[in-house]
Structures are given as C-alpha cells and as structure tokens.
Amino acid sequence: MPHDHADDAPPHSLLPPDPELRVKALETLLTRKGLIDPAALDEIIETYAHKVGPRNGAAVVARAWIDPDFRKRLLKDATAAVAEMGFTGRQGEHVVAVENTPEQHNMVVCTLCSCYPWPLLGIPPGWYKSDAYRARAVREPRKVLADFGLTLPEGQRVRVWDSTAEVRYLVLPMRPVGTEGLDESALAALVSRDAMIGTALAEAPT
Amino acid sequence: MTEPVFEAPWHAQAFALAVSLEAGGAFTWPEWTQTFGAVLAQHGLSKELDGGDDYFVAWVAALERICTEKGIAGAEDLRALRAAWEDAYTATPHGESVRIG
Known part of the structure; x- marks a missing residue:
C-alpha cells in the first residue's frame, strides 16, 4: 500500500x-x-x-513637485537631495533623477543584473529582475510599456537608462493634472513604484 | 497590492548574506554585480529566468562563486556542510528544530 x-x-x-x-x-x-x-x-x-520601500521615493517625487528649489537640487545631485530627506544607505550612493517631460519619457532597467536604488524603492519586483524585462526594455521599450498598459503619445520619445552598480536611476514622473490643491502626502500617494521605474505614470487623483 | 518582498525565507537569507559580506569588506558591490551578472547570463542560456525563484538560485550560485574565488569559503567545506544539513533534516523528527553539530 x-x-x-x-x-x-x-x-x-x-x-x-x-x-x-x-x-x-x-x-x-x-x-x-x-x-x-x-x-x-x-x-x-x-x-x-519592512522598512525601506517605494514610499520613500514617492515622498521625494512629491517634494520635487511642490518645491521648485528641491526639484532643481534633485536633478542636479539626487544623492545629496534625497539625503536631505534622510534617504541614504546601500545602493543609494550615486542616484540620478531623470525627469519625464512631454517630450521625453524615461524608463529604467539593469541589463546586467538588477541594480536599483534601494533606499528609495526597496528591493526590485520580480519582473524587474526577469530576463524578459532586462532584454526587452532596451530593444523594444514601447512594446514593454504597452505590456504594462502604458501607451505614450507618438511625439514623446522614450529614453532607457541602464542602472549599474555605480549609478542608479529614479524617474521623476510628470505631476498629474488636477492636483493643484493637494498637499505633499496626498501627492505622494499618487506615485507608484512603477511610476518611478518608468513603467507607469503618476496616477490622476480619484 | 502588497507583494511580499521575499517569496521564501531562503531568498531573504541569501540576499542578506551578500549585503552583509559587502558591508564587511569581503567584496565590493561592483565585484558582486559582475559575478552575479555572469551567473545570471549562464543560467539564462538554458531557460528564460522569470526573476523569482530562479533569480535567487542564481544569487546563491554567485555567492558560492565569489566566496570561493575570494578564498573565504572552500568549495569542499561548503559541500560537506550542505550534506550535513541534509542529513540533519532527514534525521530530525518533524516539529523539532534542525541543527548540525
């Protein structure tokens, strides 16, 4: 038996x-x-x-949206700017913020392995570490974005940034329309992890 | 939408080992990413890695490689300890904590 x-x-x-x-x-x-x-x-x-995650990055984005001087410092030297907010540590030694504009959308990949700004976003999600994303993000970014449900206007170019052990990128999404009256924490709630990798946009308020 | 950061406890353990060794100066992070990237590329030859369990399988293989290359862990010692852990799990009654001598 x-x-x-x-x-x-x-x-x-x-x-x-x-x-x-x-x-x-x-x-x-x-x-x-x-x-x-x-x-x-x-x-x-x-x-x-439990402690480090994309809420940190979202706080940085919200601050950049409401404080033009902070935004300037962030784009000039993101490592120093995020350190002002207390976000320092491993894999955050050299962070570069790349700003989305109507002319250019930015998205981030690590083609070598899975380099990622840990102090701002935590540990990357499975798809960021997958062969499929790592191989396709550079080759066919618009198709990858379409898989995420994101279709950009034809006139907006897509720039792909390849993170390394030395440089990690944070996408600064465009502030959604209709958010003029929102405070910093309400704005931060509109910023998803994927929006800071560049595979989503900041959400419109509901 | 809250996915767990680590799907399995050993993923977390393997992750922490690399972070801790780098912090202690056993290797630099660029050295780690080179080794890990090479292992990922090798593992990716036979199948497309999905970034989940197979990612951490590659992570463990990269840890073994960098530790043996740096001379901080012998391959024989690691094999013997792995066997000791396997024996301990097989010999320990269910519900008791598993230890090796």
Missing part, C-alpha cells in the same frame, strides 16, 4: 530545496569564520522586507 511507508519510520522534517541547503551551508561556514553575524542578517532582512 502506498501510504504504509511511515509505519516503521517517524516522519522527519521536510527537506528544504537544494538552494536553501546551500544557503545554510554558506551561513554556517561564514558564521564559524566570523565573517558574518546571524543577528546582522536578521536586521538586514527586517530593513528591506
């Missing part, structure tokens, strides 16, 4: 998949060598799973 195998052997713990066992091997070895500290790993995970 196929279900009788457990009679003589009690069920053991579920065997994790191969890569998980390899992660455990790495962690064990590096901990024994004193090269990593498991508590520090937990802190890193907590930070990126």
Whole structure:
C-alpha cells in the first residue's frame, strides 16, 4: 500500500530545496569564520522586507513637485537631495533623477543584473529582475510599456537608462493634472513604484 | 497590492548574506554585480529566468562563486556542510528544530 511507508519510520522534517541547503551551508561556514553575524542578517532582512520601500521615493517625487528649489537640487545631485530627506544607505550612493517631460519619457532597467536604488524603492519586483524585462526594455521599450498598459503619445520619445552598480536611476514622473490643491502626502500617494521605474505614470487623483 | 518582498525565507537569507559580506569588506558591490551578472547570463542560456525563484538560485550560485574565488569559503567545506544539513533534516523528527553539530 502506498501510504504504509511511515509505519516503521517517524516522519522527519521536510527537506528544504537544494538552494536553501546551500544557503545554510554558506551561513554556517561564514558564521564559524566570523565573517558574518546571524543577528546582522536578521536586521538586514527586517530593513528591506519592512522598512525601506517605494514610499520613500514617492515622498521625494512629491517634494520635487511642490518645491521648485528641491526639484532643481534633485536633478542636479539626487544623492545629496534625497539625503536631505534622510534617504541614504546601500545602493543609494550615486542616484540620478531623470525627469519625464512631454517630450521625453524615461524608463529604467539593469541589463546586467538588477541594480536599483534601494533606499528609495526597496528591493526590485520580480519582473524587474526577469530576463524578459532586462532584454526587452532596451530593444523594444514601447512594446514593454504597452505590456504594462502604458501607451505614450507618438511625439514623446522614450529614453532607457541602464542602472549599474555605480549609478542608479529614479524617474521623476510628470505631476498629474488636477492636483493643484493637494498637499505633499496626498501627492505622494499618487506615485507608484512603477511610476518611478518608468513603467507607469503618476496616477490622476480619484 | 502588497507583494511580499521575499517569496521564501531562503531568498531573504541569501540576499542578506551578500549585503552583509559587502558591508564587511569581503567584496565590493561592483565585484558582486559582475559575478552575479555572469551567473545570471549562464543560467539564462538554458531557460528564460522569470526573476523569482530562479533569480535567487542564481544569487546563491554567485555567492558560492565569489566566496570561493575570494578564498573565504572552500568549495569542499561548503559541500560537506550542505550534506550535513541534509542529513540533519532527514534525521530530525518533524516539529523539532534542525541543527548540525
């Protein structure tokens, strides 16, 4: 009988998949060598799973929309400008903000791997890390944008920025019409993660 | 719309290992992206990577590669520890915490 195998052997713990066992091997070895500290790993995970995310970037965009001087500083030296708001840290050492205009829409990719401005957007979504996006964003950006449901006017050119370990890009979307009366936090709520990667626009207020 | 940042705990663990090693000076982030990019390209030859589980499988392979290339982890040691963890999971009754000696 196929279900009788457990009679003589009690069920053991579920065997994790191969890569998980390899992660455990790495962690064990590096901990024994004193090269990593498991508590520090937990802190890193907590930070990126729960604390750092696209709300940071959205706050930056909203500030740029209402404060022309900040916008100028952001476009001149984004790393320094976002540091004013307290957004610093790993993978945010050299951030460049690229501004959408009626003439030019910007979108960001990392063709090498998945470079991304962590302090502003958190950890990238699966599609940003997929071969399909990484290969197609440069080759056929308008088709990729169409897959995201975004069709741009023909007269607006698309510029694709390739992030690297040295330079990470943040798209500054255009401020939607009809948002004149909104305050900074209401404006930030209109700015999605995808709008700051350039695969969406800032949403119109509802 | 809140997708989890990490789909599996081992994804998070692997991510944190690379971040922590870079912070400790074991390698620089440009070195990491070169190694990781090369592994992604290799893994992408046999199938199109979807950016989910397969992305972190490549991440783990890149960690092993950069750690062995930098001489901070021996490939033999890693194989032995992986086997020790597998044995521990197989030998530990369900519900008890799994440890290796």
